[in-house]
Amino acid sequence: MKRILTLIVTFSCFNLFAQTTQKPVIHGKNWMAITGKPLAATAGAMTFQKGGNAVDAACAMLAATCTMWDVLSWGGETQALIYHPQQKKVFAINAMGVAPSGATVDFYKGNGMEYPPEFGPLAATTPGTFGGIITMLAEYGTMSLKDVLAPAIEMAKGYPIEAQTANQIESNKDKIKEWPYSKAVFLPHQGEEREAPSAGELFVQEDLYQTLQKLVDTEQEALKAGKSRKEALQLAYDRFYTGDIAEEIVRSVKEQGGLFELQDLADWQVKIEQPTQVNYKGIDVYKMQEWTQGPALLQSLNILENFDLKAMGYNSANYINTIYQAMSLAFADRDFYYGDPAFQPQSPMQGLLSKEYARERAKLIRENKNVADIGPGDPYPFQGGTNPFKHLLEKRENILSYYEPEKPILGLDDPFLQEFLLGTTTVQAADAEGWVVSITPSGGWVPAVIAGNTGIGLSQRMQSFVLDEKLNPFNVLEPGKRPRVTLTPSMALKDGRPFLSFAVQGGDTQDQNLLQFFLNVVEFDMNVQQAAEAANINSYQMQSSFGAHESKPGAITLQENTPPWVRADLKKRGYKMDFQERTSGPINAIWFDWKHGTFWGGSSNHGEDYGIGW
Template identity: 65%
Template structure:
């Protein structure tokens, strides 16, 4: 099969866009577009549009379907969404990230020998966020009722032919799954046989989950019978999940297996609407979630890269790869130290981090002749007119702001790193994405996650609990803004994206893949804006990934997480001349035949009043347009 990557010149300069081939055809639509991580889940979005729903309804239906299909997430995970409201012409952010439960303190985890909260099991769980986020979005911006939106997911829970990817994940994770009785009951229907997980194509039934979803619909129906509004009826279902019998079983099942949830933890948590962050890149307004996600990394990188002639360098030339890699490293170094829950104290210096002047200073640090293994956090505080209160902490970590003295790894963290294979697995962990748009102008971009296989299921609910606690740190020297404490959100990798041009939707884009998410989304955006690719070409294009960052997901020891300076993942088609030049710059090269990440995206063609859908050739993600 032809890769369009082979159409690149030796220098990496892009040939005519019209000459490029893609492995997947682009999607086209006039009325609506629905794209997500599994074809069946995209069908759920299409079914919802056919019922007369808008893009928010369809996005909620796809979210419910992907959770039910365990598309690298579950119902007990977390949801992050950006929504363009055509009535107000504004972008809204939905924060449905769960929080650390009662008793989740650094001292608690240290007493168990951890340097980070655990990767799996009940102690990895934040409070469930996705159900609340879905119902908040639907109530405030959808048009259908909860029963209509959940109907495809409920049919899937009653039994659907499972795909090989998910079934094989269950089989691979069965040793962990067997430690949790409720997970074993759901994931291993052939217990004691050679293959204990379902086979590909087998009808996979989730009776407990179906009962949970049925309870939500029942609560809505009862509220409607009492004369409640559509919105209030949806929130009645919300209350049953977070304060009623569903919550009681989640808490009981979690605590039985060693978890920390209390009824107050679930009842007191609420999804939030918030203002997104944005920067303007050459006339395009790019929106991301706040700093409790890694989303501002992309904004910081764009600000840095605005100081360079990227198009003149040539697509994926050695100079281009080096420049973008260094910009990403600068942004990730700031992420690793300064990002955290925007609702907790201390307050993060986001005005400074996102200022053009700070980006210009950071851009001036890029060395053209070699990779800079000494890159560390900068000092954004002067760009807010303040003094940095963490200079001593940076020194304790091993980072002097004088670059001639800076060590790459914290001084207390000099042990050998984990294996590359394990590091790369953790770099790419989890998540899916949901993209939806309609003719009225509603646009939705979601990056939901949490509760991926092997998941610990909370009692007889069928709800897999989140594993996002592992993204907290226990030591302020690693990140003073992201130290675990009850009722606090971890700084997560999840990062949907929206871009507007001339006040109109321009791009809606997201991707799964842990710490690689904003790396791949940055390159997708540049592929379109600097190299004139179509959305499908940009989604499939050969990206590169930096490993020079602290992993947000992974093991419980520092050596599992620490950065690998100069390591870079390149596409197999990278020309030898580019490889040689990068090696001279001090890079350690790794290769793969798929490096785009499973990007899903919608491009809005205002010249023709149509939509283009893109879904990369990386995985099973795809969509439907009409």
């Protein structure tokens, strides 16, 4: 009797814990707007209230987050998945910038670099976000650029800056002072003890205000002249990429030591692509193409379909060991095979995403220990081909770096961990008409080089290229090429209808966190807010996409409340553990309740991410 009572009490406590969240679910029936800053979520709500659809609102939130430097700026990059309710299809927006024409392997190696730098003008790809906004508005939105940019323009004239960004500016002020235009914008109190703005201070960006107003003026003049909405948007696009704004971007980048040419901006184009997709237990999951890391989540799901995860139990030692190794297998393939599909060689995506290949990879998972030397597989036979890079695979033994047992495990101030988590915010939007938008924009985070008198902060994404084909023959730097990035919006359909739209802030941890979030909902029946707040694990076995591209095989971050018996079990299996209060970047998501015709919004219980529903 006592044992039965104990079991009942234990189950009840677990159930109570599972039901309790620090933030409530956001409910709505007309629309949902979630993003990285409360003011930016308000910009989305304002746009919905003006009659815009989810695409209009998402663009307004994106513009606002760029203006607020929420780990991105206007010179960064944008990746989006959009569900089209009339066509009942998911489309992918590729608004990633490219390497400028002077960016070659020989140039960077000739300057003594093993990788393009983390910061500065030589880290910048061409700006992509503004082109992404224009393309999304023109193809899927309903509103004018003037209406969509109105909140961002008002913010550029001065908004009360939040503590997170203000303190980030202050802590990076020495780096910011290397670039004259950045110093002028970010450090309004030069010479004082605190040179950055303080929390709540009005942060004014006059140059950015003028740039955004020029773009709106171009559109409005075109409309007055009788141009169509799309034609007017295109003229604003042209002014940014070929007109006076482009000229100032290029002039100032060259002045500060960068490689941009006018032709680089003029030649660049947004691409509307077909996303990659797999089916997991009846749910169609969509990610961007292999110029992002998104397919690694799809590969992980294919591998994990071969295991009974629910029977293992949420965050049991067996479950953690299984998903860790599944991610290691998928990300090892990411590190070697992913790259811009517009360039040769072509990534073997048919083989990588095949269920047969996943079954073979799943056989490599060891139940009783972590396999620290997992490497990329050979997907070519699974698409009827022969691997042209087999000789490189055989030479990868010494590429991975290893944790030394006597060294301390990662801390929050560890430079490697800081690099691993770099960049990205998220935008989630949905409306009653059926439009759904998931975006992970990034690039131009503080400290950023500002492009002259435009007020536009430049991307730092060049660092995600490699300069040696033995690391990844598909991601070697070339002019005009997009780097293989970590940015990875997510969407899932069930029975042909939207099921889940989700994304997370962070670098190489993004698809790790999103994988676990998805499994929390699908395997462990958590609601969207519970899944967003739930404890994650993070692996560092894959190569970082930033800095020196290090890896730490066997290293794992666990939530600090992980039970001692799980810790002891994982230690026996060879894991080197550290423990943190928060084990995920802020996750934002929308779940679709078709029974009641409503939206459920979730947003992590840390960071400044915020959602509004109606």
